[in-house]
Amino acid sequence: MTETLSRAWSLFDAGNYTDAETLYKECYAKIPSTDHDNYWQVLMGLIYVESFQEHFAEARTYASQLISCAIDHEEKHIAIHQAGMIERMAGVYDKAMNLFLQEEALIEKNFPDDALARSANLYEQGYVSMKLHDLPLAEKNMLSALDFAEKSNDLISIGCAYRGLGEILKASEKAEDAAVYFEKAITAFQKAGDTYGVEEVKELMSK
Structure with a gap:
């Protein structure tokens, strides 16, 4: 099996x-x-x-x-x-956000020191906030996701958070700032050996 x-x-x-x-x-x-x-x-x-x-x-x-x-x-x-x-x-997206908030409450109560779990959760909250057109909240959540990703030293999570910030700032029409985050995402994915992650970011940059 x-x-x-x-x-x-x-x-x-x-x-x-x-x-x-x-x-x-x-x-x-x-x-x-x-x-x-x-x-x-x-x-x-x-x-x-x-x-x-x-x-x-x-x-x-x-x-x-x-x-x-x-x-x-x-x-x-x-x-x-x-x-x-x-x-x-x-x-x-409303239902997704509700579920991620439920998950966050569980993590905070039972695993407050699990940086990787908190990063994954906040990444999703940031991404969904962007889709709900709340860009300030999206950026706040994604910066928190990056902070926890860096604490966990997980390169994939770091790359995802940088990519998310790039997408949010691009949606906020801050193209130059977005490009900086996208480049940092590429660096993290390259260090992790994630070629698919690199290609995905390059595709987002070209849109």
Whole structure:
């Protein structure tokens, strides 16, 4: 089962969502919810493959199951984060923000020193605020996300926060400031060896 799940994730990572979905659904049919770790992995995988194919109704069903099967505060905040990600990708920004605020409350209460979790949460809040056209709040949240990302020393999170700031400042018509942040994002992704991250930022810069 572990091998099949690894193969499914590799297919997803390579952008082969249909084949990844088939494998994950085969696993889902076989794994009982009592096999917690594998069941959790399958649900996480299904949430990603359905969301990336814009099958949001299915993704929401799996996210509800993920929230229901969470056995502790850490799993609960991850599950709520996934539910928020689905709503953000679906463009239901008010609902997404509500979920990310719920997640933030859980993190602050139970994991106040988890800089990486706080960065990921604030990144989403910043991005959703931008989509809701509240650019001052978006910038404030994204700067906080960057602060926590730097505390965690996680290069991918640092790159994401810089990229987010670039997008927000571009939307605020501050092109020069945006370009500085985009360049910093590229540097972070290059250091992390994330070529896809680099290309994504270059694409944003060219728009």
